[in-house]
Amino acid sequence: MTSSATARPPVNWASAIVLTTTPIAAALLVPWYAFHFDFSIAAWVSFFVFLHLGGTSISAGYHRLWAHRAYEAHWSLRLLFMIFGTMTMQNSILIWASSHRTHHRHVDEVDGDPYAITRGFWFAHFGWMLRNYDTGKPDFSNANDLMNDRIVMFQHRHYLPLLLLTNIGFPLAVGWLAGDLWGVLLLGGLLRLVVSHHVTFLINSLCHVWGSRPYTDENSARDNTVLAVLTWGEGYHNYHHIFQYDYRNGVKWWQYDTSKWLIYSLSLVGLTWNLKRCSGFAIQKAQLTMQFKRTEQQIARQAATRTEVEALKARMTHEYEIFTASLQDWARVKEEWYTEKKVELLQKWREAAFHDRFREIEFRLKMQRRRLRALARYAATP
Ligand SMILES: [Zn+2]
Numbered sequence: 001m002t003s004s005a006t007a008r009p010p011v012n013w014a015s016a017i018v019l020t021t022t023p024i025a026a027a028l029l030v031p032w033y034a035f036h037f038d039f040s041i042a043a044w045v046s047f048f049v050f051l052h053l054g055g056t057s058i059s060a061g062y063h064r065l066w067a068h069r070a071y072e073a074h075w076s077l078r079l080l081f082m083i084f085g086t087m088t089m090q091n092s093i094l095i096w097a098s099s100h101r102t103h104h105r106h107v108d109e110v111d112g113d114p115y116a117i118t119r120g121f122w123f124a125h126f127g128w129m130l131r132n133y134d135t136g137k138p139d140f141s142n143a144n145d146l147m148n149d150r151i152v153m154f155q156h157r158h159y160l161p162l163l164l165l166t167n168i169g170f171p172l173a174v175g176w177l178a179g180d181l182w183g184v185l186l187l188g189g190l191l192r193l194v195v196s197h198h199v200t201f202l203i204n205s206l207c208h209v210w211g212s213r214p215y216t217d218e219n220s221a222r223d224n225t226v227l228a229v230l231t232w233g234e235g236y237h238n239y240h241h242i243f244q245y246d247y248r249n250g251v252k253w254w255q256y257d258t259s260k261w262l263i264y265s266l267s268l269v270g271l272t273w274n275l276k277r278c279s280g281f282a283i284q285k286a287q288l289t290m291q292f293k294r295t296e297q298q299i300a301r302q303a304a305t306r307t308e309v310e311a312l313k314a315r316m317t318h319e320y321e322i323f324t325a326s327l328q329d330w331a332r333v334k335e336e337w338y339t340e341k342k343v344e345l346l347q348k349w350r351e352a353a354f355h356d357r358f359r360e361i362e363f364r365l366k367m368q369r370r371r372l373r374a375l376a377r378y379a380a381t382p
C-alpha cells in the first residue's frame, strides 16, 4: 500500500516560501512597527491605493479581460493591468489565465481542476500552489490567443525583474518621496501583498463553499455579496461559472461589482469596447430552472405532512407547461428573426417589432419567477 505521504509531489519552494513567510512577517512586523514608530498617513494611503490597483488589475484585467476575453481594451489600460497585476505576485498573466480556463472547464474535478474545492478548503485556497501537482502543471494549449498578445508575453518573459520592480521598487520610491520608507515598505509592500493574496484566494476557496446558487447547482460556485465587496465584484461566482464570458459578475445593476462599473465607464470614453453580455433570456431561463428544482424539492419534503400536496404538484405542472411554452415561443421568434435577417435587410420597424416580442417573453419569464417564489414560500410554511 502506498502511503499518501510518498505519493505527494515535490514542494514548490519558491511559492511555498513566499506564501508562508509573508503572512508571518506581516503579523510580526506590522504591529511591532506600529507600537514603536507608528505609521504615517502616506503609508496607509499606499496600502489602500496599491491594494485597489492590484485587485482591480486581477479582477478586470487578469480575469475578465485575459482569461475570459469578456471585452477588449486599449493597450494603455492593458499595460496598467499588467504592471499592477504583476505587483500582486500571482504569477504571469499567461500562467494565471491558462490555469483559470482549466478551472472553468474542469471545475470540481479532482483530476482536472487545478484548485478543486473537492480536494478540500485549504487545497483550493492556497495548498495547490505549495507543491507541483499534476493538475497545476502549466499547459498553454488553451491560451494561443494570449501567446499572440505582446504585453502578456513581455510580462511572461521578464516576470522576475518586473516582480521585483513593482514589489520592492514601487514601495521604495513612494516611501522615499513620502519620507516614510519603512512605513510604506511594510504597509504598501508587505501587508498589502498578504491581504491581496488572501482575498483573491477566497474566490477559489470560500466562494465555492459559502453563498447561494441562483443560476446553477451543477458546480460548487456560489454568489456571495460579502466576498464581492472584498474582491472588486468577483464574489458573484455562481453567475460567473455559468456565464463566464459576461463582463459582469454581478449581473443585476445593484450588485456590488466595481470591475463591471469600471469596464463600462471606460467604454464610454473608448478605452474598452466589445463588452460581452449574456442575454436576459438565458439568465432568466437559468434562474427559473433552479427555482423549479428548489420548489419541487420543497414540495416533496412537505409530502408527508401536507394535505394539499397534490394541488401544489398540479400547480407546478401547470407552471412548467407555461415555462416550456415560453421557451418554445422564444425559439420560434428567434428562428423567424434569423430567416428575415437572412433574406432581406431588416427594416427598422420590423426589428423593433421583434424586439418587443422578445421582451414580452422575457417579461413573462420574470412574472413566472415571481409566481414561483410565492409558491415556494407557501410550500415552505408549515
Ligand atoms: Zn471558480
Ligand SMILES: [Zn+2]
Residues within 6 Å of the ligand: 063, 067, 068, 100, 104, 240, 244
Ligand atoms: Zn473565471
